[in-house]
Amino acid sequence: MGKVTGFLEIDRQVHKYQPASDRIRHFREFTLPMSDKEVEKQAARCMDCGVPYCHGPTGCPIHNQIPDWNDLVYNGDWANAIRNLHSTNNFPEWTGRICPAPCEEACTLNLEDIPVAIKTIEQAIADKAYETGYMRPQPPEKKTGKSVGIIGSGPAGLAAAQQLARAGHDVHVYERESKPGGLLRFGIPDFKMEKYTIDARVEQMRGEGVTFHCNVNVGVDRKVEELLAEHDAVLYCGGSETPRPAGIPGADLEGVHDAMPYLVQQNKRVGNEDIQSVAWPSEPIVSTGLHVVVVGGGDTASDCVGTAFRQGAVRVTQLDIRPQPPEKEDKLTVWPYWATKMRTSSSQAEGAEREFQVATLEFIGEEGQLTGVKCCEVDEKRKPIEGTEFVIRADLAFIAIGFAGPLKSGVLAEFGDGLKTITDTRRSINVAANDRDYLTNVDRLYAAGDIRRGQSLVVWAIREGRQAAHAIDKALMGSTVLPR
Helix, strand or coil: CCCCCHHHHCCCCCCEECCHHHHCCCCCCCEECCCHHHHHHHHCCCCCCCCCHHHCCCCCCCCCCHHHHHHHHHCCCHHHHHHHHHHHCCCHHHHHHHCCCHHHHHCHHHHHCCCCCHHHHHHHHHHHHHHCCCCCCCCCCCCCCCEEEEECCCHHHHHHHHHHHHCCCEEEEECCCCCCCCHHHHCCCCCCCCCHHHHHHHHHHHHCCCEEECCCCECCCECHHHHHHHCCEEEECCCCCCECCCCCCCCCCECEEEHHHHHHHHHHHHCCCCCCCCCCCCCCCCCCCCEEEEECCCHHHHHHHHHHHHHCCCEEEEEECCCCCCCCCCHHHHCCCCCCCCCCCCCHHHCCEEEECEEEEEEEEECCEEEEEEEEEECCCCCECCCCCEEEECCEEEECCCECCCCCCCHHHHHHHHCCEEECCCCCEEECCCCCCCECCCCCEEECCHHHHCCCCHHHHHHHHHHHHHHHHHHHHCCCCCCC
């Protein structure tokens, strides 16, 4: 905890943003950092709440010891706060930027709508680690002689790679794209997370003995069977990348795209790379001077909104089939769990027009080119209400309604029915493995991250990677000191 009476004396403060009129002119991060003293005051608000739900299963999937590092920050002990945070989270600079912070929803002070600014404090600690040189490699004292191959370099793959390398294993990461990072690098816009943080971690991990093999599409360029022959264990962290089918008539019109090719292209432009991707090939997509419609109400849809504004879209409309949520939840019914309530992302705050309880009936066009999106209002069962149809002008439309499992090419194509999959409650087809040993039905092949649990948060991917590393180390060595 922080100061005993801090929550009574200090108002909640979080990072401020650059004005929307300024930040839409660039693709850089736009949060305005707080001073160390300001952050220490916020950490002082952490109260002696008895049962800290913030780092339990309802709050933080990786069980960050939030009250502990809040107390350390409050007392100015940033060095130990950095060590404490990294003991549970390999990459707090990422979660501090892009995690939706279920820990703050679970904070006791959220009962009064003034939770501790946990996410802001976490990012401050992570950034302080960069400033103070903590981000140096931590190679193992001795090698085990065991080798592990990891397919995919998203947050799950990178977390597992770092843990296993520090345990002394020879770790090789195989990445389909030109640089490590997975959707962290190519799916999340730079205005939410600049990629120097990924580059720094990759260099740190190289110093710890991790070898990265980029432009290697496993299942196509290299077979999994080859990797299993070369390594003592192989961990599959391919992510959930298949766009969920929308089934909307007119989706084949010019100007209608899945969200991911659009986001990947822009991230590659910012990174001065060829915009074409192995997984998301598409003609150049730019929204400059266009009317844009985004179908979907989640984070990917919001990222499309922010990207469109920065490219110079004339108008951006976001369609959500769900009803507009209440401004405030019933705390006694929901807390400490994630609440359904009205939330406005930074991208939506930049000028998006939001339509709730609206279904997308059809993409309409002329001579094969999109000209509009036909919509209607829906009832509480998401059934169209007759007579409520309307058309929104659209030159460009993005479908961002989630993902339905791993790509069917590559690894899954190589194994066919030989690799067991399972369909979850969200109709996502995932690789079958439990969350204890993370083993698939293929000998020595493990699976973790979104490919196992379905699309989820970066913080869950880090948890899965760490736990899979624990399981692999224990299987290879008979015991392990790696935490779960």
